[in-house]
Amino acid sequence: MTERGPESVDAHATYVFAVCWNPDPSVFVGLAGVTDVASVTTLPLQKLTAIVQTVRARDFTDEAWQARLSDQRELERYARAHHDVVTAAAACCPTVPLPMATLYHGEQRAREALASEADRFHAALERIAHHVEWGVKVYVPPCPPDDPVRSAAPADRSRPAPGAGLAYLDRKRGVQERRERIQDEALTAAETVHSEVQLLATAARRLRPHGVQLSGDPRIQVLNATYLVAEHRADELALLTQSLQERTGVQIELSGPWVPYSFVGEV
The missing domain is CATH 3.30.70 (Alpha-Beta Plaits)
Structure with a gap:
């Protein structure tokens, strides 16, 4: 679902965290999401609702995302932020999480793309509800300690007792x-x-x-x-x-x- 490509410096995109049934918008108040550009909010999709956030498109170009993948600390920050929003949604209603960095060129494009998958979303929500x-x-x-093997090893390697080596191998x-x-x-x-x-x-x-x-x-x-x-x-x-x-x-x-x-x- 993710759409990426060359973007102008000031272009924005719509980041989608999840698709739900009837979420409570108040649960997302105060959540930082993945950016400081805009708040996490809801996007109506007829009988479905997407949980979205406006982000800077330049932060999610292929080059920017590859750089983020190589920065473990930054990647973990994004993963936690994404999961926090999904968890908040799932706590109040049936929720289908979307992969991290699911992105569209604006809300209208997000509506069109997500609506085209409405049947699959409804099927998933019915399966996971409650x-x-x-x-x-x-x-x-x-495993038991290996003491029997150690005790079976010849104590005096210069003068092993007759048959000691064979006994050691058997025990091992x-x-x-x-x-x-x-x-x-x-x-x-x-x-x-x-x-x-x-x-x-x-x-x-x-x-x-x-x-x-x-x-x-x-x-x-x-x-x-x-x-x-x-x-x-x-x-x-x-x-x-x-x-x-x-x-x-x-x-x-x-x-x-x-x-x-x-x-x-x-x-």
Whole structure:
């Protein structure tokens, strides 16, 4: 949806944060949005309403945006500002978040472009109304210490006892097999967690598990999933994940509730 191109120094554009059903305009009062040019406001679209802000077009040219992508601090500032507006909207009504830096050449062009996608917006809003997104991550439990291997190593390397090297290798192999067994059991438990949480949820998405390098967490992640859950079932979800952790022995992290970014589709 984003429209970018050469702009005059004084040209303005319309930045769209989200599309909603009947938002309360007062919730956006005082929100800074992504610019100091104008306040965050609403843009009527017949039965829909867009949450918008006027911005300087020159701040969102391809060159300007590429520069922003290379500045981690500035990018985080924009991401937080965008999310704050979306969260405010979602707190008062069903809301479809739009990608960061969704931009149009003025309000009339925004109306035309968004209205052309009205059916998709209505379908997404019907799907997520009175629902929130929850994240569930499952980790392999800590492996037992390797003390048996260390204790099996020959104490005097100059004069090893007969058979000590073979015993050491056998024990080391046993530790590796135990680790593999724990991970296999965790993978099976992750399938159980996903299956049971999915029964409670309206929709679910499985994501690629985060590796240690990406997350900085030394634990092995075996499930990274997100679920669309009715608001009134939040307590039920919390109890279910606690029960699953006790039953399976894996570590389960429940996060949320979030705006249902993962379940609005490509709009």
